Amino acid sequence: xEPSQLLAGTSVTDITPPLEVGLLTSSVHGLYEPFQSVRLxxxxxxxxxxxEQDLVAVVSLxxxxxxxxxxxxxxxxxxxxxxxxxxxxxxxTCTHTHNGPESVALSGLYLTPVYKQWLxxxxxxxxxxxLEAALAARPCHTSVAVATLEGYSMQRRxxxxxxxxxxxxxQPIAPELLNREPxxxxxxxxxxxxxxxxxxxxxxxxxxxxxxxxxxxxISAEFPGEMCLALEASGKHGMPLFLNGAAGDINxxxxxxxxxxxxxxxxxxAALAGRERGVPCAxxxxxxxxxxxxxxxxxxxxxxxxxxxxxxxxxxxxPLALVFIPGEPFTETAFAxxxxxxxxxxxxxxxxxxxxxxxxxEAAFEEGGYETGPGKWSYLAKEAEAFIITETQKLLTAxxxxxxxxxx
Numbered sequence: 001x002e003p004s005q006l007l008a009g010t011s012v013t014d015i016t017p018p019l020e021v022g023l024l025t026s027s028v029h030g031l032y033e034p035f036q037s038v039r040l041x042x043x044x045x046x047x048x049x050x051x052e053q054d055l056v057a058v059v060s061l062x063x064x065x066x067x068x069x070x071x072x073x074x075x076x077x078x079x080x081x082x083x084x085x086x087x088x089x090x091x092x093t094c095t096h097t098h099n100g101p102e103s104v105a106l107s108g109l110y111l112t113p114v115y116k117q118w119l120x121x122x123x124x125x126x127x128x129x130x131l132e133a134a135l136a137a138r139p140c141h142t143s144v145a146v147a148t149l150e151g152y153s154m155q156r157r158x159x160x161x162x163x164x165x166x167x168x169x170x171q172p173i174a175p176e177l178l179n180r181e182p183x184x185x186x187x188x189x190x191x192x193x194x195x196x197x198x199x200x201x202x203x204x205x206x207x208x209x210x211x212x213x214x215x216x217x218x219i220s221a222e223f224p225g226e227m228c229l230a231l232e233a234s235g236k237h238g239m240p241l242f243l244n245g246a247a248g249d250i251n252x253x254x255x256x257x258x259x260x261x262x263x264x265x266x267x268x269x270a271a272l273a274g275r276e277r278g279v280p281c282a283x284x285x286x287x288x289x290x291x292x293x294x295x296x297x298x299x300x301x302x303x304x305x306x307x308x309x310x311x312x313x314x315x316x317x318x319p320l321a322l323v324f325i326p327g328e329p330f331t332e333t334a335f336a337x338x339x340x341x342x343x344x345x346x347x348x349x350x351x352x353x354x355x356x357x358x359x360x361x362e363a364a365f366e367e368g369g370y371e372t373g374p375g376k377w378s379y380l381a382k383e384a385e386a387f388i389i390t391e392t393q394k395l396l397t398a399x400x401x402x403x404x405x406x407x408x
Contacts, residue, residue: 009137143278226266283318300379
């Protein structure tokens, strides 16, 4: 096997918490309540990619997010995830299900013994999964496809005479509101296959808040989990893995309407991803990591600098770039990064690493609304979006310049 041969390996583990590790019921008031049941277990899905000399672990967690405080110190949490892959080569991303535990320290849940024990269990489960995925890594080739899924996402910030309102306050949604922009309705599917054509993993990227079941008192992996179940059932897609995009201002038309809507959404995604045939992405594997400190608005009440330390990661495979940015950026921010990317295919994943809250655009700050806070859920200064775009573009430029042919 060539030393630069692209490798891929996978593993899945359960991270469902005890019911006491409860549900966020109000970010504004910092409230949580215990769950009453488990509808759909939460998973950690690990995809190890790279070469014999340089392996990267992409870890997708069925969680709302994790921040520095709730993780007990982000760097320390990452160090405990693997003995074989360095912390800056482990990329954590969350599906952003709102029916996972309150894991961003908006309430006092993170201080409770039951939460701390669950988090320690998650760390050990993910550590074991990373090792299993690395040991299972085998030669592969990659393809990428893009399609459009209509009817499942909308621009949730609605201007009204009283100011900007979120779409969930206007249920049922009037048809004309469904066509408001900006919205990214694309679904990217990245498939990893072994030399015999058997699927190792299918990575699906889409942009939408998983809030079909928000505030319903059960644990659920929501539509990303339903998508993975549907792809697994076919037996043709290897391990499915969902990556959420810049969904800070994107909701589904139905909010808190129940599991049936999450199932419908997940199955629609799986059907689209399962039938799309991609174009090959042959070329060098590269990975890059960086960190920058972002400015905070004093009135938001966030005083720990670690809560605004933004960690970035990007992976390139030939003409394909996967970019991982923290927090909840808006659709326009992702469009701006993609527009200036030197890569033929650029996929922007949000909710990565330690969350830094919402990242509103400058226009959103002028308009107001929930996403601009200020509060523990939105505390960055206006300039943060520009810093994030600039830093991400630097990483993409550096990755593109490092292109070296690879043998598949």
